[in-house]
Amino acid sequence: MTTTISAGDSTDTRAGVGLRLGGLRRAFGSTTALDGLDLDIAPGELVALLGPSGCGKTTALRIIAGFETADTGELLMGGEDVTGLPANKRDIGMVFQSYSLFPNMTAAENVAYGLRVRKASKAERAARAAELLELVGLPGRDKHYPHQLSGGQQQRVALARALAVSPRVLLLDEPLSALDAKVRLQLREEIRRLQLELGITTVFVTHDQEEALSMADRVAVMKDGRLEQCAPPNELYERPATPFVAEFVGTMNRLPGVVREGGTVEVLGRRLPVTTGQGAHPEAGRTVDVLLRPEGLQVHTGEQDGGEHATVRVATFLGSTTRLHLTTDSGAEAKADLPSWEAGSLTPGTRCTLTAHDNPVLVEERDNPVLAEKTAS
Amino acid sequence: MAGMKAATSAATAETGATEPGTAETGATEPGTAEPARARRPRRAKRAYGGALVLFLAALYFVVPILASLWFTVDDPAKGFTLDAYAKGLTDEGMLSALGLSLRLGLATVALGLLLMVPTMVVVALRLPRLRRVVEVLCMVPLIVPPIALVAGVSTVLSWEQDLAATPFYRTFQLLQNKNFPLVLVLVYTVMSLPFLYRALDAGLRGIDLKTLVEASRSLGASRTGTLWRVVVPNLRSAVVSGAVLSLAMVLGEFTVATVLGFEPFSVWMVHVGEYEAQLSVAAAMLSLLITWGLLLLLTNLAGGRARNRRKTTA
Structure with a gap:
């Protein structure tokens, strides 16, 4: 028409x-x-x-x-x-x-x-x-x-x-x-x-x-x-340029990571390249927040190597995908989106391993006061 | 005094607009009351109570009018007669006085609206902080008694002789022209400010002025074009109700006119009443009719569009 x-x-x-x-x-x-x-x-x-x-x-x-x-x-x-x-x-x-x-x-x-x-x-x-x-x-x-x-x-x-x-x-x-x-x-x-x-x-x-x-x-x-x-x-x-854009558009996880040499960050048992965005690279050795999309996380049933162990808290069925709310053993909260056919066995209480895809990520210094406020709320 | 009555009647007509709702419930209730009475006796009782209040209020307004009417048509010698009315309608003094009052009223309304509509629109849009100031200024005439107001005006007018040699002299003479005393228009405009303010304020609160003006501006309209094509038409009922109240006030105003020595309708009526009571009261009845007529006309002007709209919905 x-x-x-x-x-x-x-x-x-x-x-x-x-x-x-x-x-x-x-x-x-x-x-x-x-x-x-x-x-x-x-x-x-x-x-x-x-x-x-x-x-x-x-x-x-x-x-x-x-x-x-x-x-x-x-x-x-x-x-x-x-x-x-x-x-x-x-x-x-x-x-x-x-x-x-x-x-x-x-x-x-x-x-x-x-x-x-x-x-x-x-x-x-x-x-x-x-x-x-x-x-x-x-x-x-x-x-x-x-x-x-x-x-x-x-x-x-x-x-x-x-x-x-x-x-x-x-x-x-x-x-x-x-x-x-x-x-x-x-x-x-x-x-x-x-x-x-x-x-x-x-x-x-x-x-x-x-x-x-x-x-x-x-x-x-x-x-x-x-x-x-x-x-x-x-x-x-x-490719959000700043953490603000990253969190304002879509859903974002903030997970703790440690900055390593060569513009990488270690998070969930992996080393991921850091995109600079608008800020400068933090020095190696510092603990930072790593920004990861829910669909950028991988969840495997059972406790495996090469990731962080976590427990499924809530599983929300959204049609083609299912959103899992997880708590890692180190106490961090994360949301992960999985195709629903993969998420079938991941019921609340299930032990699993959380890793990330190999995509470049944005990081933000942890001692950011704005951040602290956000975590508090 | 009859002029006062005209003003009161205007006020009644105003409140009358809200009255029909009550009257309607009073009228429809008895029909439905038969089956409903058992279930809702209280509701029925309340409706009858309302009717009673309405009846008493009606008595309060109707009895004096009927008494006046009786007085004008009853001649102890001849019985029923319409002589007083015939005399009034042909009396030159009355016609010129009434004409003057109407012209003064219209001029006052025109000047008042010309002053207040743009002022209030500008204040609402650009100077919201001045809103209170404008409100207080406009309410002052309600607090200052007309006699005090006119005392000040006569003092100023008495400078006339001192200014005999200056160009201001002509202005003073123009202001006090017996055929059309502009000074009365000026004073009445001030006295009508509270009515205009209240009506326009209510009207402006009822529309989203800022958005309407911005929409009109974005479409290319000038400020005056916007005022004329968008703001005023949407303030129509506010403008009309303010105009009606001001007009009624002018038609009944006595103090200022008599102190300044002019003879509009109200002053003429009092003068005539001193020697021809029946004619004076007949004139009062006529003025009542005229005021009602004007009210009806203006209310129709304001309501015409709204009624058309309702028709299209149905």
Whole structure:
């Protein structure tokens, strides 16, 4: 089922405008929301800004939209400096977290609002509104008022409204967070489909890693107003640049290991190469936390050599995989994901041997105060 | 005094909006009461209690009105007569006084809204810290009695003679033009601030102003365009209720107008009452009708859209 999209001539020329955030800094009183954010977004790319609340992702989006101004830094849209341009001159489309449709207008009037502001003719407005409502899967709802539409439908109309003006950049501020799980999943796929078809440069703010990983071309993980890493989803997951990214995206184990010569670390009876990430190599002989994904661990029944002995505490069946919660004899906790057919015999209480696959790993010094806090909680 | 009644009636109409709910339960309950009485006697009792309160309240408002009505149509010599009304409707003094009151009311509402809507929107969006300050300022006219307010105004107006040689003289004369005393509009605008503030504040709390404004801005609308196309339409019922209260206040205002020596409807009515009581009360009844008419009109203006919406749902 392919839908042809005639988004108007203007779209073709405007789609795919690059975006450059250069050294954006913004403080609110004593709190620093953005602390020198640099990010280049390619034309037609969908970049998700991901991070815990208070990391500055929303501030970054609002600066792109023109609702906030950066204290320092620059913002380029298609090579043009728009840092000082007011929001209504930026040619953007935005979908908000809360329902933002104008309650006094019908769905069609909402969609046509941007065109009315641009003084398009009545016929043109009506045609475009009908076209876009069909595009977002709501044909025939043009005469409905926002309060007559469900949350998901309202966000669809909001998306149609943002796209109606053929914006240079589409900004999505957690547009799915107010919706229930099923609608969220459906709309997520549709937003991505539309974005790809229109080729519109899109910035998507979310705190939901699954959303970011499944939709974005690249995910920009932020922390304390800075960019930790911006990479395609698979790279982010497989080769996180920092322990923060590693633990924020997906599940991570922290297991004690000892640093050895030659950029390796000894953990679970193996010597694994250490990826430097952004930090320096710790000296040999130090005890560190080794970050390992649950699927990067191997579990063998019985007490064998070449690994650490452990006891299965809980086994959670997740369909094709089973997640085991284990406690090693040295007292460390670990989670391991195994194909369910392998995990059948590993019931709670079973003694087993835990080892790791031979992949490069990230390590972090143990006397990190943040870490101590995390272990405590 | 009749002007006061007009104001009270406006207030009744306001509360009346919430009343039908109670009235409805009172009306529907007796029908369902037969089988339900055994199971829910308390509920039925409460409904009758509500009806009783409603009845007493109605008496309180209706009896004086009926008494006034009786007074205007009953002539000891001729029996039933509508002479007083015929006289009132043709009386030039009354028509000009009523016209003046209405014009003053409309000008006050227009000026008040022009002042308060943008102010409150800007405060809500950009200067939330000033919210308390604006609130207190707007409530001051409720605390300062009109007589104190007008004393200050007359003092200022008395500078007129000292300014005879300056261009301000013309301004002072313009302010006190008997045909349309702008000074009354200014004073009434101040007196209407509490009503406008309360109504608009409630309206602004009912919408997600920040998101609506940002959505409109992101779609290319200017600030004024946003105010006019998005904010005001969504504050419609708040604007209307603030306007109705202000209008009722102006129509009934007596103190300021009489001290400054102007003759809008309320002042005219009191003057006429001194020698023609029946005409004065008939005028009061007419003013009541006019106020009700205005209320009905404005409420329809505010509710029209909402009712249309409900229809489409059904």
